[in-house]
Amino acid sequence: MLYRKYRPQKFSEIVGQEHVVKTLQGALESGRVGHAYLFTGSRGTGKTSLARIFAKALNCDYRRNQQPVIGNQLKADSRRPEAVLTEPCDNCHFCLAASQGNSLDLIEIDAASRTGVDDIRELNDSAMVAAPGGGYKIFLIDEVHMLSKSAFNALLKTLEEPPAHVIFILATTEPHKILPTVLSRVQRFDFKRLNHGQISEKLKMMAGKEGIKINDEAIKTIAMSADGALRDAEVALTKIHASVDPNKEVSAEDVNEILSLVSYKYYPEFLGRLLNNDRVGSMEVIQKIHMSGADMENFTGNLVEYLRNVLMAKINPAVLASVSGMNDEETKNISTLGQSVDSQRLIKMIVSFSNARNEIKHSPVPQLPLELAVIELTS
Ligand SMILES: [Zn+2]
Structure with missing residues (x-):
């Protein structure tokens, strides 16, 4: 290891x-x-x-x-x-x-x-x-x-x-x-949870010493999936290293696939449809994520974190700068989203998705709690 x-x-x-x-x-x-x-x-x-x-x-x-x-x-x-x-x-x-x-x-x-x-x-x-x-x-x-x-x-x-x-x-x-x-x-x-930047730095050092070819986007994806636990990120890197062709550079897509993560592009897509009250469209995104084999609990947890960032940026735009590991495009997505939705609706969404996340573990159909939350939020 x-x-x-x-x-x-x-x-x-x-x-x-x-x-x-x-x-x-x-x-x-x-x-x-x-x-x-x-x-x-x-x-x-x-x-x-x-x-x-x-x-x-x-x-x-x-x-x-x-x-x-x-x-x-x-x-x-x-x-x-x-x-x-x-x-x-x-x-x-x-x-x-x-x-x-x-x-x-x-x-x-x-x-x-x-x-x-x-x-x-x-x-x-x-x-x-x-x-x-x-x-x-x-x-x-x-x-x-x-x-x-x-x-x-x-x-x-x-x-x-x-x-x-x-x-x-x-x-x-x-x-x-x-x-x-x-x-x-x-x-x-x-002891504090480590931020994405600290985790990325250690992963980069390890990859460099081990001769693992991996791009920055992939490193960042691992760091963000670890939720502040450096050891989880290090274990993930080991797993990825063992699963991919050593001559090929590891990409963010590889990381998403191996760790069953949802690609970050889905978050703005899903929320965009939800905020347009597009119930069918939102359901389609959930289905697509589910079919990709991604972990619904992880997706819903990250969704809550994403919405929290939108809410915080709305209250005080300066906080976005302190969220490390985010690129310009993500920062822009978050502030644009913040401008198009009021705080009350955001809070309702955060509560609803937090509850959905807790229910996924016990649900016979993993995507069901999320679908129910969508129905509730679009009615
Ligand atoms: Zn000694």
Whole structure:
């Protein structure tokens, strides 16, 4: 998998999340490292990657050789260049073991599969024992919201009074499920969804290094389909790379076909007919999209996003400039559409299509919820 090969190994390789990187590097530099961190944010935004990099930097041999004292007040050594303190060397015994996932000092637990109180008791016992490498013992608990209540309470005991050599990094996509008693003991970082530009840049780098021939339009199409999750985009690129003739340049059409996406040209066409109250014409577009094998849920979701952009541009035209990854033609389509329809009608459409999108999953006929929305909106 390409995403594994190009998984970031240093802070400088992380895409986005500058606010988190800056704070963690600040802690490394000052030596004021906390005992518990909570990384929250939607899937594929780099929580686990960043947790591993932070762990590496904390236990990196280069850093520790200069700093024998373990505790909250590691003192930065003035003789060492800053870079050594704020980046893992990625070459020492600890860094290599952690990168390969077989370090005894970095213990990764997937709470989705180990939710019970016994698992956490085991963790608590392990936390009491010093790290075999003599540095920090770092527990990375992924999907921490999946822990049972009793497991959470058991974890809380160690979180309340963690041994000096222990650091917890908890990660979750659902922070609202974390008990307030836990929240009050952690430093929380909210990871942001990545924008199309950030995702495109990483994909371009990967394609360049792998010698994948792909044009900008195709890169952009992948980036937009990923909904802010870099990992999804990287997995998509792998899939596309495996499916197309390596001597041919990958186009946006190839991407649409392989990922079952709807070409962007359909959005203005569909909305144009809908706004003209052309019920039959709108239905024809839906049928055409369905016959192309595209995923109706994805189409309807993007339709809502498209309409939202139209509404936002109507309220404040300046926002269009901040929507990255859009070309001039799309920007023009959106502002033209905004001028031809009033806000109330747009809102009605957004609500109607949002509901349709939620219903598609359970509908025996995937295009039916969308068709019903069209009938409602054109009557
Ligand atoms: Zn190292």
